[in-house]
Amino acid sequence: MTSADKNRIKDKAFEYVGMACTFFGLFMLVIFLGDILMTGIEKIDMDFLSNFPSSRARKAGIYPAWTGTLWILGLTAIIAIPIGIAAGIYFEEYAKKSKMANFLEINLANLAGVPSIIYGLLGLQIFVRTLNFGTSLLSGACTLALLILPVIIVSTREALKAVPDSIRQASYGMGANTWQTIWHQVLPASAGGIITGIILAISRAIGETAPLIVVGAATFITNVPDSPMSDYTVLPMQIYSWIGMPDKEFAKSAAAGIIVLLLITFVLNGIAVFLRNRWQKKVKW
Template sequence: MTFNTLNYSKMYNRRIAMRKGIGDAFYSLFLLSVLVGIIGLITLLVQVLTEGIPWLSWRFITSFPSRHPQEAGIFSALMGTIWLMGLTAVFTVPIGVGAAIYLEEYAPKNWLTRLIELNIANLASVPSIIYGLLGLTIFVGWMALGRSILAGALTLSLLVMPIVILASREAIKALPLTYREAAYALGATRWQVTKSVVVPAALPGILTGVILAMSRAIGEAAPVIAISALVYLTFIPTSPLDRFTVMPIQIFNWISRPQNEFRGLAAAGIIVLLIILLSMNALAIFLRNRYQVRTEV
C-alpha cells in the first residue's frame, strides 16, 4: 500500500522491503549469537556431567589422591580449598570493606583519591598469574612463609580485593542520602554514622560482593600453582603454615594425565567444584532478593 497524495514522494527511493530484509537477516544472526552462547554452555555442562557422574561417589569425596584411579579422591584438595577460602575471607573482608568505606565516606576529592581509584580499576584486570608471582616473591620468599596456606591466602586476598571494594562501594553508593542525613541531624559523628548506619544498611550488598569474590577465588588455579607448585598430598593441613593443594589444581593434575580414567576423575572433581560455586551464587542471589524486598517496603 502506498500513500500517494503526500509531498514529493518521488524524490525518495525508500526500498522498504529490502531494508526490512536486511534487518531480518541481521536479526537471525543476532539470535544465532545468543544460541551459540547458550549451546556452548550446555555442551560444556553435558560433557562434564556425562564424563564425571560415573566417578562421583562419597568415596571420591572422602579419599586422598592416588596413583590408582579407582581409589583416588579429592578429599585433601577439598579441605585445602576450605582452609584457603576461610583465610582469604578473613583478610579480604575487613580490608576490602574498609577501603570501600574510605573511598565513599571519607576520601577528599584530590589526586590521591583519584590515584587510588585508577589503581583499583587497573588491579582488577591484572592477570591472576601475576598475583601468583607477587605472592611467590613477597609472601613465600621475603616474608618466609614458605609454600603455605597463609601465603596462598594472602595472595588470593590481593587478587579478589578489587572485586570486594567495587561491590561494597556500589552497595554503599546505593543507600539513600536521607539515611545519613537523619543520623547527622541527631548529632552523630562521621564514624558513628558509618558504623551504625552505613555499614549495617549496606551489609547485604557487601555480602553479595564478598560471595562473588570468593567464588572467583575458589576457581583460581594459576596463582595458587605459582605459590604451592604441584604437590601430591596425602594429609589434611592442620595449620596455616602447612603445605596445601586446592581443587582446581587437583583437577588440573588429573586433566594432565594421559590415562582416560583420570579425565573421568577430573570431570567428577569439576562437578564438585561447580556445585560449590552454584551454591555460593544461589546464596548471593538469595541475599540480593531479600535486600531488594527490604528497600522497596
C-alpha cells in the same frame, strides 16, 4: 521490491542472527556441562570424597583437595573481608573528591585488571620467599586475598553509594559524627550489597588455579592440612594435575572433580543472585 521492504527483511534477518548468537552461547554452556556430567558422574561417591589422591585412578579421591579448598577460602576470607570493607568505606565515605582519591581510584581500576598470575609472582617473592611463609596455606591465602581485594572494595563502594544521602544527613542532624553515621546507619542499610559482593569474590577465589601453582600448591599430597602453615592442595589444582595424566581413566576423575567444583561455584553464585534480588526488592528509599 521497494527499499523499505528490503530494509524490513534485513531487520528481520538480524533479529534471527542475534537470537542464534545468543542461543549459541547457551548451547555451548549446555554441551559443556552435559559432557562433563556424562564423563564424571559415575566417579562421584563417598569414596571419591574421602580418598586421597592415588597413582591408580580407580582409588583416587579429592579428600585433601576439598579440605584444602575450605581451609584456603576460610583464611582468605578472614584476611580479605575486613580489609576490603574498611578500604571500601574509606574510598566512598571519607576520600571523596581529593587528588588522593583520584589516585587511589586509578590504582584500583588498574589492580582489578592485573592478570591473576602476576599476583602469583607477587606472592612467590613476598610471602613465600621474603616473609618465609614457604609453600604453606598462609602464602596461598595472602596471595588470593590480595587478588580478590579489588572485587570486595568495588562492590562495597557500590553498596554504600546506593544509600541515599538523606539517611546520612538525618543522622548528622541528630548529632552523630561521621563514624557513628557509618556504623549505625550506612553499613546496616548496605549490608545486603556488601555480602553479595563478598560471596562473588569468594566464588572467584575458589576457581583460581594459576596464582596458587606459582606460590607452590602441591600436586600430590598425602595428608590433610591441620594449620595455616601446612602444605596443601586445592580442588582446581587437583583437577589440573589429573588433566595432565596420560592414563585416560584420570580424565574421569578430573571431570568428577570439576562437577564438585562447579557445584560449589554455582551454589555460591546462586546465593549471591538471590540475596541481590531480595535486597533490591526490599529496600525502597
